Amino acid sequence: MAVDLSPPNVTRxxxxxxxxxVSAGPKVELSxxxxxxxxxxxxxxxxxxxxxxxxxxxxxxxxxxxxEVDVHxxxxxxxxxxxxxxxxxxxxxxxxxxxxGGANIRSGMQQIGTANAEFARGFLLRERIELVRxxxxxxxxxxxxxxxxxxxVRCRAVASSDAPEVTPQPVFRPAPRGEVELF
Numbered sequence: 487m488a489v490d491l492s493p494p495n496v497t498r499x500x501x502x503x504x505x506x507x508v509s510a511g512p513k514v515e516l517s518x519x520x521x522x523x524x525x526x527x528x529x530x531x532x533x534x535x536x537x538x539x540x541x542x543x544x545x546x547x548x549x550x551x552x553x554e555v556d557v558h559x560x561x562x563x564x565x566x567x568x569x570x571x572x573x574x575x576x577x578x579x580x581x582x583x584x585x586x587g588g589a590n591i592r593s594g595m596q597q598i599g600t601a602n603a604e605f606a607r608g609f610l611l612r613e614r615i616e617l618v619r620x621x622x623x624x625x626x627x628x629x630x631x632x633x634x635x636x637x638x639v640r641c642r643a644v645a646s647s648d649a650p651e652v653t654p655q656p657v658f659r660p661a662p663r664g665e666v667e668l669f
Contacts (some may be wrong), residue, residue: 488534501525501540506567508537509634514644516632519644520587522599524560524606524622528567528615529637530576536634537562537571541555543598544605560605568613581615584639586630588622591646599623628650662666 501507501518509516516538518525529536541560547553548609553618557563572578603622605667608618633639 487565499539499568500531503540503542506536506537506539506563506570508567510535512633512635514555514634516634519627519629521589521591521627521646522602524542524585524587524599525601525628525632526560526564526606527586527632527634527637527639528571528576528581529634530580531542531582531637532577533575534635535571535574535576536632536637537567538630538632538634539567541602544601557660560602560609564606564609564613578613578615579627581619582612582637583615584632584637585610585620585622586628586639586641587622589628589646591625591627593625596613606645651664 496513496515498515498517499507499513503523507516510533517620518538518540520540523540523542525538525540527538540565542558544559545561546559547640557566568578571617572583585603585606588599590597590599600623607617621632621641627646628641629644
């Protein structure tokens with residue numbers, strides 16, 4: 487039985503595979519459970535705004551249709567999260583990041599977790615976003631609870647059976663909300 491450790495009056499929003507969420511609410515907590523997937527928690531301390539994404543794979547294969555956005559890939563979810571935060575007043579030069587997940591839970595399988603972790607670190611480095619904290623790799627699943635307005639994060643190991651399977655969920659295609667700025 488799962489125990490809710492959130493303080494009273496906190497709204498917990500779950501971020502599933504292929505999703506991202508942004509909030510400035512001081513009583514909002516974004517949560518996810520990760521195995522080989524990676525979650526990026528970004529926040530802008532000046533405007534007290536943050537967001538989390540949860541990606542399944544780093545980048546699409548070369549055979550992928552480049553004109554199609556597939557939210558299972560980090561390359562798209564990172565851009566979508568950053569753009570959503572910028573739309574709500576964040577500035578890229580103030581963004582701070584936390585990275586979690588990237589475990590290789592199933593021995594003998596492809597090292598998907600390692601590839602996800604390497605992609606996430608490289609993306610932040612290329613985009614000049616400061617990496618404040620990371621808990622990546624290993625063989626344990628993790629539960630991450632992130633307070634987007636303050637940038638506070640709690641990460642703890644959980645049973646690997648609690649981690650979502652590495653299978654793409656139905657593709658969620660958000661309605662167009664204007665122009666997308668690629669960095």
